[in-house]
Amino acid sequence: INGIGFLTTVSEPLQYRKCTPIENGTHDEYFKAIDNVLRIYNKGGFTVKEIYCDGEYKEMMDRVKDDLNVDMNYSNPQDHVPRAERNNRTIKEAFRTALHRTGYKTIPKVMIQDLAEISAERLNMFPAKNGISDYYSPETIVTGKVLDYNKHCKYEFGEYVQAHTQHNPTNVMTERAIDGIYLRTNNNFQGGHISMNLNTGKRITRDKITSVPLTEMVIRKVEDMAQQQQITHIKFTNKAGVTIPNVDWIAGVDYDDYEHINNDDDYIPPEHDDEDIELQVDQDIEQEEIDE
Secondary structure: OOOOEEEEEEOOOOOOEEEEEEOOOOHHHHHHHHHHHHHHHHHOOOOOOEEEEOHHHHHHHHHHHHHHOOEEEEOOOOOOOHHHHHHHHHHHHHHHHHHHHHOOOOOOHHHHHHHHHHHHHHHOOOOOOOOOOOOOOHHHHHHOOOOOHHHHHOOOOOOEEEEEOOOOOOOOOOOOEEEEEEEEEOOOOOOOEEEEEOOOOOEEEEOOEEEOOOOHHHHHHHHHHHHHOOOOOOOEEOOOOOEEOOOOOOOOOOHHHHHHHOOOOOOOOOOOOOOOOOOOOOOOOOHHHHHO
């Protein structure tokens, strides 16, 4: 997303999804991300025995196979893993929907990373279609965590907040709240909130925050931060830098390859009769017909 790499995963049949930001495209970075995902399953008592992935990652995934004791199933050349491609499309649509709700036209990298992560995490919070349970969510099954309104739903991504800050000593005139944009809840048992400092553009974690109405000035401030990072609009690309449009008709296939579907020069539309049809109607109504 705008040059920021992500590793997306989905498990069968748990339907547990993860979207992990990647700092760079090195093998070490991917290995670290996969290792973190496998640790989540292992902690929940699950063992990942096989990973399906594109054949182009064979050199990198062989290391995962040897060091993490996981078998690999590589796709054929010019082929893809349908379940993985569908997972990417699902997360992308969740990302676009959440971004539209915020009111921002564009957002900086920090917000992009967190929105992509929570877009996958939100899908884990409810029982999954074709999952193993109609009552328990993938998040509860894998990690044991349950949805808590005060921790997960009280504040919304992109919300303008005041992050409370305690100083030592406390009897000073330094401001005790920082202007921020809400990102997500802190991933621990006691709670806490992660926001983006509007002054520095960096993440900050505070125990308490206060929601403030979002103003046009704050919106412009966030969009200016994004434009300073050369992000004028949100765009999705593959690893080759080719932009993926919003209309993903077929997973793993470039949109341009299917332009001929709507531009078929040989297409002949069906014939239609545009003439009006005269309706037969009885102009005279007898009293007997009304009585009936």
